[in-house]
Amino acid sequence: MEIYDHPSFNMACRQFDLVADYLQMDESERDRVKYPKRSLTVALPIHCDNGSTRVFTGYRVQHHLTLGPTKGGLRYHPDVTLGEVAALAMWMSWKCALTGLPYGGAKGGISCDPTKMTRTELERLTRRYTQEMMPFIGPQVDVMAPDLGTNEQVMAWIMDTYSVHAGCTVPGIVTGKPVGLGGSLGRREATGRGVGYLVNRASDTIGLDLTKASAVVQGYGNVGSIAALSLARYGVKVIAVSDVQGGIHNSNGLNLWELEKYTATRMTVVGFPESEPITNDQLLVLPCDILVPAALERQITETNAGKIQCRILAEAANGPTTPEADEIIKQRPDIFVLPDVLCNAGGVVVSYFEWVQDLQSFFWGETEVVDKLFRILETAYTQIVTLARKQKLPMRMAALSLGIKRVQEAKRIRGLFP
Numbered sequence: 058m059e060i061y062d063h064p065s066f067n068m069a070c071r072q073f074d075l076v077a078d079y080l081q082m083d084e085s086e087r088d089r090v091k092y093p094k095r096s097l098t099v100a101l102p103i104h105c106d107n108g109s110t111r112v113f114t115g116y117r118v119q120h121h122l123t124l125g126p127t128k129g130g131l132r133y134h135p136d137v138t139l140g141e142v143a144a145l146a147m148w149m150s151w152k153c154a155l156t157g158l159p160y161g162g163a164k165g166g167i168s169c170d171p172t173k174m175t176r177t178e179l180e181r182l183t184r185r186y187t188q189e190m191m192p193f194i195g196p197q198v199d200v201m202a203p204d205l206g207t208n209e210q211v212m213a214w215i216m217d218t219y220s221v222h223a224g225c226t227v228p229g230i231v232t233g234k235p236v237g238l239g240g241s242l243g244r245r246e247a248t249g250r251g252v253g254y255l256v257n258r259a260s261d262t263i264g265l266d267l268t269k270a271s272a273v274v275q276g277y278g279n280v281g282s283i284a285a286l287s288l289a290r291y292g293v294k295v296i297a298v299s300d301v302q303g304g305i306h307n308s309n310g311l312n313l314w315e316l317e318k319y320t321a322t323r324m325t326v327v328g329f330p331e332s333e334p335i336t337n338d339q340l341l342v343l344p345c346d347i348l349v350p351a352a353l354e355r356q357i358t359e360t361n362a363g364k365i366q367c368r369i370l371a372e373a374a375n376g377p378t379t380p381e382a383d384e385i386i387k388q389r390p391d392i393f394v395l396p397d398v399l400c401n402a403g404g405v406v407v408s409y410f411e412w413v414q415d416l417q418s419f420f421w422g423e424t425e426v427v428d429k430l431f432r433i434l435e436t437a438y439t440q441i442v443t444l445a446r447k448q449k450l451p452m453r454m455a456a457l458s459l460g461i462k463r464v465q466e467a468k469r470i471r472g473l474f475p
């Protein structure tokens with residue numbers, strides 16, 4: 058499918074092909090399970106605050122609709138393309154299937170730089186995007202959530218725009234909303250909290266004492282900052298973190314509570330007292346026990362995969378490791394990989410809880426949310442580790458094959474119309 062041509066889409070296809078070979082998937086089934094079902098590209102004209110008009114491009118890709126509505130984040134970033142969004146939608150499908158959620162994967166995005174736009178411009182852009190998406194989304198069709206560059210406020214604008222058109226409040230149209238609008242307690246923290254939980258499980262598996270362990274986190278946004286705090290609560294010393302502007306390092310450990318206050322006003326980690334500056338490239342190869350890429354795709358490549366120095370690679374971002382890097386990491390049994398489709402699944406699991414709560418208008422306490430989240434992650438982790446050990450598979454192959462097989466079986470049972 059040339060319209061999706063992009064390095065991340067090609068990477069997702071390559072990962073799929075490897076799994077399809079392992080599963081000995083029939084040629085006649087492969088394309089049906091692999092390619093996105095449908096996509097929409099829209100032009101988004103908005104009034105800017107300086108009186109000019111700008112046109113942005115927005116996308117939404119729905120990968121498959123076999124198991125229920127599609128579910129996936131909305132990304133605001135200058136590099137967003139249809140192909141990148143399609144890759145992210147595919148990964149969402151395997152993630153939902155492997156955690157047993159009744160969803161297909163989706164993803165959306167707008168090619169824009171939210172850091173260079175005013176709040177009112179972002180609101181107009183979000184509302185216009187929602188308007189253009191109206192025939193393509195719905196609480197039983199496709200449900201959005203925050204991703205890179207978007208947050209609770211963006212979800213609130215989407216919900217409001219959709220509800221105004223529907224003539225009634227429709228909280229189930231998005232997840233990751235503010236709690237006061239029908240959001241779930243524990244959703245904002247869910248992805249990072251899940252990363253912490255799974256690193257703790259992985260440390261049991263490989264016999265690593267977390268109270269003596271160190272961690273490095275690339276990307277200090279929603280996922281990275283909560284993952285760092287969650288690791289610190291397990292006793293881990295976080296020695297380096299970064300964002301798009303650069304990184305900071307302190308081998309004695311960073312004071313994350315002070316860092317939280319610092320980033321709240323400065324909007325960057327750069328310049329944090331009691332730390333040395335470090336580049337994102339240097340950060341990824343620092344010696345540490347736990348490396349958490351929590352920013353963008355394709356950060357661990359054939360160039361740096363041989364140089365990373367960690368015991369656990371916890372993929373909080375989507376698609377941070379290329380297939381070429383995977384080949385190198387496969388030769389390094391010292392590294393235990395928590396693959397993205399498992400490692401960051403906490404976000405979509407609690408999004409699912411939010412959607413269920415919205416549909417029932419019956420809300421749960423945070424303890425209930427966290428308890429149910431950990432149960433789902435525990436089941437997925439155990440199934441993947443068991444399969445990996447039994448079949449001598451890398452963790453990514455085990456995770457993806459569980460997810461892909463479930464989608465394949467559902468398609469087979471439903472049959473092909475007409």
Ligand code: NAD
Pocket residue numbers: 203204205206207248275276277278279280281299300301302337351352353354373374375401402404405
């Ligand atoms: P975010 O926008 O809150 O934070 C992203 C962080 O990455 C920011 O600190 C940003 O400065 C940094 N960053 C951007 N480009 C960078 C670069 N080139 N080098 C280093 N840092 C860079 O986004 P988020 O919601 O935390 O998402 C981060 C990753 O986690 C993405 O891959 C996203 O798809 C994935 N993810 C997010 C969720 C969720 O619930 N938000 C769920 C699953 C997966």
